[in-house]
Amino acid sequence: MKKIAVFASGSGSNFQVLAEQFPIALLFSDKKNAYALERAKNLGVPSYTFELKEFENKVAYEEAIVELLDKHQIDLVVLAGYMKIVCNTLLSAYEGRIINIHPAYLPEFPGAHGIEDAWKADVSQSGVTVHWVDAGVDTGQIIKQVRVPRLINDTIETFEARIHETEYKLYPEVIRELV
Numbered sequence: 001m002k003k004i005a006v007f008a009s010g011s012g013s014n015f016q017v018l019a020e021q022f023p024i025a026l027l028f029s030d031k032k033n034a035y036a037l038e039r040a041k042n043l044g045v046p047s048y049t050f051e052l053k054e055f056e057n058k059v060a061y062e063e064a065i066v067e068l069l070d071k072h073q074i075d076l077v078v079l080a081g082y083m084k085i086v087c088n089t090l091l092s093a094y095e096g097r098i099i100n101i102h103p104a105y106l107p108e109f110p111g112a113h114g115i116e117d118a119w120k121a122d123v124s125q126s127g128v129t130v131h132w133v134d135a136g137v138d139t140g141q142i143i144k145q146v147r148v149p150r151l152i153n154d155t156i157e158t159f160e161a162r163i164h165e166t167e168y169k170l171y172p173e174v175i176r177e178l179v
């Protein structure tokens with residue numbers, strides 16, 4: 001069984017779904033007030049948090065992350081709503097071992113607002129993508145992706161909820177194959 005670290009910046013609902021199905025060695029958050037940290041406490045998952053602003057620069061910040069991952073002998077880094085671009089320090093240490101989930105059908109709607117952007121573009125379908133992380137923004141090799149329809153009576157809230165439900169199924173499916 002590979003040792004998994006999950007990274008989350010916000011609510012951590014994907015993290016929670018994963019922690020209920022797989023042993024998670026640690027949660028890392030770049031936001032001290034992330035609700036994901038609360039979830040980790042309730043789930044008994046060790047959590048660590050440091051913010052970029054505590055460091056001199058992004059290299060030093062990512063060096064601290066690499067040290068944490070090395071110390072715990074992490075095999076797979078699972079980004080689940082980690083809203084920072086992964087830079088060379090972390091990538092060169094862990095490339096090929098970092099995956100991300102994106103709430104759209106890449107290469108459609110990359111970036112931080114995949115759901116909102118698809119909604120505003122009036123698409124009839126969007127999707128969810130799990131991919132390897134490389135130096136680009138949501139550009140790494142796609143592992144698996146599924147389509148999610150936008151229904152005629154959808155509001156952005158119901159559309160968003162359908163995307164999240166799809167994430168909660170797809171991410172565990174992919175991780176089961178990888179570990």
Ligand code: GAR
Nearest residue numbers: 010011012013014081101102103111
């Ligand atoms: C998820 O929808 C994830 O796909 C998205 O952030 C959300 C985090 O929710 N990630 C991105 O947009 C990355 N570009 P969660 O904190 O409740 O899991």
